[in-house]
Amino acid sequence: MIRIFVTGLRGIPDVMGGVESHCEALYPRLQRLSSAVEITVVGRVPYVDAAKTRVAGLTVKGVPAVRSTSLEAISSTLLAVLYARLRRADIVHIHAIGPALTTGIARMLGLKVVVTHHGKDYARGKWGRLAKAMLKRGERAAMRHAHRVICVSPSLREELVSAFPEAAGRTVYIPNGVPGAAVAGDTARAEADRVLAAHGARDGEFVLAVGRLVPEKGFDTLIDAANRMASPPKLLIVGGSEHRSSYAERLTRKAGPQVRFAGMLPREVVFELQRRTALFVMPSFHEGLPIAALEAADAGAPLLLSDIAANRDLGLAPVNYFPVGDVDALVAALAQPPRCYAVDADAVRDRFDWNRIAAETLRVYEAFVP
Structure with missing residues (x-):
């Protein structure tokens, strides 16, 4: 049995x-994939229901x-690493480079570490100079340890x-995935009806953006573009x-x-x-690999994304991208019929399949834990 603490x-x-979306999609699949793994997700008290x-x-x-x-x-990650050691974990899997500052400590405690x-x-624009320096140190700790x-x-x-x-042999690419065949229930459909009614929007006649309200999401660019349009x-x-x-x-x-x-x-x-948006x-x-865009593709929504490398990694057609931060280009793009930005949802699902991603992640674990 491989005991994995996330x-x-x-x-x-x-x-x-x-x-969080990544982990919620990945680990149940990985747990179902093999009876030889036992997975514990260690989160933070304000976000985890004790029940x-x-x-x-x-x-x-x-x-x-x-x-x-x-x-x-x-x-929280430092406490999670200590908890994993006390619970005799075989592997601690740390997500993101801020928490990866604890990689060296986890190694000192005798744990196998995946980041x-x-x-x-x-x-990200929200971080000051000291925080950015610590994040870079977390990245360096992950790559070294x-x-x-x-x-x-x-x-x-x-x-x-x-x-x-020097870390090339220890560094692998495994993407985020598309949720796959999500179907909203009656409660979700009713809540979506309520949200649209509350904001004066109708099915197929609104533009949707999803993400935390932080500078790197570029919502100010989108709002500036909407404000410049004659008929936004x-x-x-x-x-x-x-x-x-x-912000x-x-x-x-x-x-x-x-x-x-x-x-x-x-x-x-x-x-x-996402299913109802135009x-x-x-x-x-800034993105890692954008899960919200993958979810929107899965829902059948047309996509218009900034042309940063992480978004281009989705492999969409050139028309689906606009120059990052370019308000004028975004105004012009938004003026086009939304059907111009339709994507092949089946191709996206096939390329970013969570079941295959879970199998690849399991192989990572099995490569260095007997």
Whole structure:
């Protein structure tokens, strides 16, 4: 039996965030794939329901965390690593480079360590100089000390191998995946009806964006573009900010009457909105491999994405991309009929299949644990 402890995430189920979506999709599949693994997800107390100790075949445990933007992830991950050691874990799997600061400690404790690098978090606008330096140190710790580093996009792996050539043999590309055949139930459909009615939007006549209200998501670019249009579409932004944010407040102030904020919503409701939207837009300056865009493709939504490397890694047609941060280009793109941005959902599902991703991740574990 391989005892795997997963940490670095806030928690599951239904916690908003790319890492959380990744883990919630991956680990139940991996658990079902092999009776030789036992998986425990160690999240953070504010996000983990103490009554839900079992989720989709996984054991879920919450540990305390400092409620601070800069200290929450590292404090909880350190406790999670110690907990994993006490519980005689074979492998601790750390997600994201901030939590990866604990990689060396985990090695000192005798644990096998896998790190999933979800993206260059130090490129995010919300971090100050000290935080960015610590994130880079976390990346360096992962590349130097982890037994395996999983990168969620091929462009990310190329950059890391170039910067850390000594880690090339320990660094692999395994992508995020498409959820696959999600179907919203009656409750989710009713909630989507309520959300659209509350914001004056109708099926097939609104543009949708999904993500946390943080600078790297580029929602200010999208709002500026909508404000410049003579006849802007109804723009619905789904997501919130975990802590009080001057950026989120600035977005609210600059938004015109056609821009509406729906806040954080359950994934089933988000999927239903993706299914009904005229166009899904992701104007990000930074992503790992964008799960929200994969989910929108799965729902059948046309996609318009910024042309950053992580978004281009989805392999869509050139028409589906616009120059990142270019408001004029986005205005021109939004003026086109949404059908111009239709994607081949089946091709996306085949390329980013979670079942295959789970099998590849299992092989990573089995490669260095007998």
